[in-house]
Amino acid sequence: MEFRIDRSSGLPAYLQLVRQVREALRLGWLEPGDRLPTVRDVVARSGVNANTVLKAYRELEMSGLVEARQGSGTFIKAGLGSTEPEVMAALRTRLAEWVREARAAGLDDEDVDALVRSVLAADEDGNRTTADGDGNRTTADEDGNRTTADGDGNRTTADGDGNRTTADEDGNRTTADGDGNRATTDGDGGRPTAGEGVAVL
Numbered sequence: 527m528e529f530r531i532d533r534s535s536g537l538p539a540y541l542q543l544v545r546q547v548r549e550a551l552r553l554g555w556l557e558p559g560d561r562l563p564t565v566r567d568v569v570a571r572s573g574v575n576a577n578t579v580l581k582a583y584r585e586l587e588m589s590g591l592v593e594a595r596q597g598s599g600t601f602i603k604a605g606l607g608s609t610e611p612e613v614m615a616a617l618r619t620r621l622a623e624w625v626r627e628a629r630a631a632g633l634d635d636e637d638v639d640a641l642v643r644s645v646l647a648a649d650e651d652g653n654r655t656t657a658d659g660d661g662n663r664t665t666a667d668e669d670g671n672r673t674t675a676d677g678d679g680n681r682t683t684a685d686g687d688g689n690r691t692t693a694d695e696d697g698n699r700t701t702a703d704g705d706g707n708r709a710t711t712d713g714d715g716g717r718p719t720a721g722e723g724v725a726v727l
Contacts, residue, residue: 531572539574543582554611562600
């Protein structure tokens, strides 16, 4: 295989090499027993330095995907594809046709990437899930209902009418409607004392 390095990408060069090997494995272009290009060849063809290539190959080796054989080179040890290569090839052909159609419609690479990511982020029912770097996940369905779960196990659900329900990992639940009314129950079935603007469940 021949590596391609995108200098304008924010992804480090060694991770670009790793990703390309993983993609080739998934697409069936590389199989167990295949030999990866030598460090010298990658340096000559892609312009990266030898340490970058070595770092990428070490990363792949630590993942159990390749193995270094003394005096022979680096070889593919395990595959990644979960689908037959023929199926992947057929899907790739259809995807290529879609990309050509998208380009004919005036979409650039970023437009295509945004469309693909939006589809990948949605499940079969059209629900979309996003995650931030702190482990918080938000799922939104087609009706405008949103559920947010943080890294501590707390969940907040908001519907399209402005009603919100928050549940923590101890089973305590607080519900607030769009008119400012709030109701709280704890995980032991306890009932709070009603106060102004508080409804007791």
